[in-house]
Amino acid sequence: MSSSDIFIGETIGTAILILLGAGVCAAVTLKASKARNAGWLAISFGWGFAVLTAVYISGPLSGAHLNPAVTLAIAIKDNDFGDLPVYWGGQLLGAMIGAALTWIAYYGQFHAHLTDREIVGGPGAQDTRAKAVEAQENQAGPVLGVFSTGPEVRNPLMNVATEVIGTFVLCLAVLTQGLNADGKGLGTLGALITALVVVSIGLSLGGPTGYAINPARDLGPRIVHALLPLPNKGGSDWGYAWVPVVGPLIGGAIAAGVYNVAFA
Template identity: 65%
Template structure:
C-alpha cells in the first residue's frame, strides 16, 4: 500500500473516530444538548461505536487509528507486522485526523459551547487548569497521581492491544486466519469494556492522538472561558498507551511469536 493510501485512510478513519468519540463527550457534558448528563455508560458506548465506525472507514490501511496499535504491529513478529518505514506515515495521519475530528466536534456543538462556557460557573473557572470544557477534548484524572494514572493507562492499553493482536490467532474451519471484518466489532466491544471497567480513574485515553490532537485544538480554539489545556498532565495519556502497547507486543511475541 502506498503512503498516500495509508495517509488518506488513517486521516479519515481517525477523524471520524474523534468526531464521534468527542461528540458523545460533548453531548453529555454541554448544556442545551439533548443528551446532557446522560452519564458514563453513554460515553463508553459512544466511544465504542466511534471505534467501530472509524475502523470500517479505514479498513484499507488496516484501521490502526491509534499510535499504540501502529507501534504494536511494528513490534509484532511474523506475518501481519507493519513495516517500520510506514510508521511515520501512520503516526502523522493519525494525529492530523484526530485534530480534524476535534475541530468538527467544536463546529457541531458550537452553540452548546457558547451557552455552557458563558454560564456563571464556567466564567468562575476561566483560569482553571484544566478548564471547564476539557472533557470534550482531552482526558484528565479524577485523582491526580501521575504514576498511578500512568499505570492505569498502561494496563488499559495492554488489554486493548493484546485483544487486537490475538485476533490473528483465530483460524476458521476453511483455514482463514483472523476475524476479518468482524474484528472491528470485537475491538469496538473491547473499547466499551475498557471504558466501563477501567475508564474511571483517568478517562481511558488508550490512544495518544485521541488525547494529544484534541488537546492541541483546545489550546488554539477561540472558546470563551475555556481555561487551560493541562499540559503538565499531557505526557501521561501519550506515554502510558505507548508503554502498554510495547508490553502487549512483547507478551504476544513471547507467547505466540
C-alpha cells in the first residue's frame, strides 16, 4: 500500500472512529440529548461499534490501525518503522476531524449544556470560569469528557499503569488474532474481534481513566476542545494529557515484545 493510501485511510478511519466514539459520549453527557444518562454500558458498546465501523471502512486502504499504539506494536513486531510517521499523522488529523464533526452534530446540545446555570453557574459564569482556568491549567471543563479521557482518582503513576494494561490487552489481541494476510492491518474477522475486545476493555478496565488506549483518540480531540468556540467550556486538562499518550505507547510496545517472545 502507498503512503497516500495509508494517510487517507487512517485519516478517514480515525475520523469515523472519533465521530462515533465521541458521539456516544456526547449523547450520554449533554443536556437535551435523547440518550442522556444512558450510562457506561452504552459508552462501552458505542466505542466498540465505532471501532468496527471504522475498521471496515478504512481497512482496504491502510489496514485500519487507527491507533498509534497499534501501529507501534506492528512496527516492532515486523521491525519496520518506515511508515510509522504517515500512520501517526493520518491518525492525529483524523481524530481532530472526528472531534470537530461531533461538535457540529451536537451543536445545539453543546450550547444548551454549556449555558445551563445548573451546570456552569449563574450570570457571569463565563468570566468566572475563564479566571479559574487561568489560575489552574489542569482544570477539566464540563464537556471535556466528550472529547478526551480523565481519571477518577488522579494519580499519574497508577493512571499510566491502567492505560498500559488496557492497551497491552488491545494490541496483543490485534497481533495474535486480527491481522490480515499481509500482517499490516486488521482482517475482516480481526475487525470484529478487536471491536469486542474494545468493549471488554471498556467494561472491565475503563473505570479508572476512561480507557483512552489510543494516543490519537485522546490528544486530537483534546486539541479540538482547546480550539473550539464553546461557551464556558473550561480547561482542557493539559496537565493530564501526557498520560493517555505515554501509557498506550508503552502498552503497545510491551505487547509487541510479548508477541515476539511467545508467539512469533
